[in-house]
Amino acid sequence: MDSTISTGAEEESVWGGGNQPLGASYGKLMMWFFIVSDALTFSGFLASYGFSRFKFIETWPIADEVFTHVPFIHGNFPMYYVAFMTFILIMSSVTMVLAVDAGHRMMKNRVILYMFLTIIGGAIFVGSQAWEWATFIKGDYGALETKGGRILQFVKADTGERAALADFAEQIETERVTQQKNVGIWYSDETSLPSYSLEEVTQGFLTNPNILIRTETINEEGEKTLLTREESLAKIKDASLVVEGANLVRNEYGSRLFADFFFFITGFHGFHVFSGVVINVIIFFNIILGTYERRGHYEMVEKVGLYWHFVDLVWVFVFTFFYLV
Amino acid sequence: MSHEHKLAIFRGTLKFKSNTQKIWGVLIFLSIVTTVEVALGITKPEILVANTFIGMKLLNWIFIILTLVKAYYIAWDFMHLRDEKSSLRRAIVWTPIFLVSYLIFILLFEADYIYNVFKDGYIQWNF
Numbered sequence: 001m002d003s004t005i006s007t008g009a010e011e012e013s014v015w016g017g018g019n020q021p022l023g024a025s026y027g028k029l030m031m032w033f034f035i036v037s038d039a040l041t042f043s044g045f046l047a048s049y050g051f052s053r054f055k056f057i058e059t060w061p062i063a064d065e066v067f068t069h070v071p072f073i074h075g076n077f078p079m080y081y082v083a084f085m086t087f088i089l090i091m092s093s094v095t096m097v098l099a100v101d102a103g104h105r106m107m108k109n110r111v112i113l114y115m116f117l118t119i120i121g122g123a124i125f126v127g128s129q130a131w132e133w134a135t136f137i138k139g140d141y142g143a144l145e146t147k148g149g150r151i152l153q154f155v156k157a158d159t160g161e162r163a164a165l166a167d168f169a170e171q172i173e174t175e176r177v178t179q180q181k182n183v184g185i186w187y188s189d190e191t192s193l194p195s196y197s198l199e200e201v202t203q204g205f206l207t208n209p210n211i212l213i214r215t216e217t218i219n220e221e222g223e224k225t226l227l228t229r230e231e232s233l234a235k236i237k238d239a240s241l242v243v244e245g246a247n248l249v250r251n252e253y254g255s256r257l258f259a260d261f262f263f264f265i266t267g268f269h270g271f272h273v274f275s276g277v278v279i280n281v282i283i284f285f286n287i288i289l290g291t292y293e294r295r296g297h298y299e300m301v302e303k304v305g306l307y308w309h310f311v312d313l314v315w316v317f318v319f320t321f322f323y324l325v
Numbered sequence: 326m327s328h329e330h331k332l333a334i335f336r337g338t339l340k341f342k343s344n345t346q347k348i349w350g351v352l353i354f355l356s357i358v359t360t361v362e363v364a365l366g367i368t369k370p371e372i373l374v375a376n377t378f379i380g381m382k383l384l385n386w387i388f389i390i391l392t393l394v395k396a397y398y399i400a401w402d403f404m405h406l407r408d409e410k411s412s413l414r415r416a417i418v419w420t421p422i423f424l425v426s427y428l429i430f431i432l433l434f435e436a437d438y439i440y441n442v443f444k445d446g447y448i449q450w451n452f
Contacts, residue, residue: 021412022409022410022412022413022416023409023410023413024409024410024413029413032413032417035417036417036420036421039421040421040424040425043421043424043425043428044428047425047428047429047432047433048432050429050432050433050436051432051433051435051436052436053436054433054436054437054440055436055439055440055443056440056443057440058440058444059451064366064367078366078367079363079366079367080363083359083360083363086359087356087359090352090355090356090359091352093399093403094348094349094351094352094403096403097348097402097403098345098348100405101344101345101348146452147452148449148450148451148452150451150452216451217451222369222374238452302405305403305404306404309399309400309403309404310404312399312403313396313399313400313404316392316395316396316399317392317396319392320362320388320389320391320392323366324362324366324385324388325385325388325389
């Protein structure tokens, strides 16, 4: 550490500026201030997620059952892809530190290489998140919503696997079509109709004894409660809507707040990663142009590095509280 | 500006020869921690799920502690907090820790209260 002994010259510059009691330059200090305030924003989001979750602790969706997909591969792989995304982000954090380290030693070409790898890592992460969103919005099994706004999912009784609506719903000819703006009154339209109507699902459920209903409630083993056939038959009378996929109003995975927080928190984080990539690209071109070589130091790389690591740090928490816990 | 790096982690038990080496060392450590987290998340060992500590499953405690460990090494080694003056480090670290602990305490207690109102009060919401 720099000396704590004050010399006469330092004392003079206390009022004249140029004194650095924290041993960090103005730009770096401001970046840290920003990071602390941004950390508090994210903490606010995650704490309110915790609030909603503790409020509905017995009915909250289980993340393992929601995020089970890996691109290009079919099957049930809980967590694998998110773990991969986490690893990519940590990896790009490492290339960032290596860039900062090379910058300290004024090795321009190395800084260029490591910054490039960091940008690639960030791009892969943002792309993965977009894919994750698309999968989440599309949904996979489909569910019914009750009059109280709770979600009923379906399970095959013999195998214990989840049943998609397409597996058992019956085709019934109806006149019902999506309301378009150009017909009817007051120019009102509606979002596209689900692939099956409530009638078709209910009818298919009644004729197919192999299908059971799973409610949102988590039992003592930490799993969703599976109703017996009799209970299921009674429960399906409460259904009022077919839900496929997720949006801000309702989602097929369970509690409505779950999808809202998913979109909000991962969206806000994804926006941070995106802006981080943009800033990295700007700095990348500045390095190539030799701006920092002329300036004599690569502190700018260190400053964007701090932001980039912060984005990684936030993801570590989002990963834990959204996917693991 | 001086660029001296402290090259020891784990309270000095593991020393590295250069800053680059330390970075790779920290990466390996973080990867191991993440792998352990994911492995526990997938297998969900019976003993960790069945037992609780202060109302939370042991498994979740492990996740949270490992997360804080990861956060420590990201901040200390990747963000160079280890090399900063202790006054700067304390200003950055303790401010959020204090505010966030308070926020979590308030919100989770309130949420638990609402949970009990929904459960025992005369409110019908799960139908």
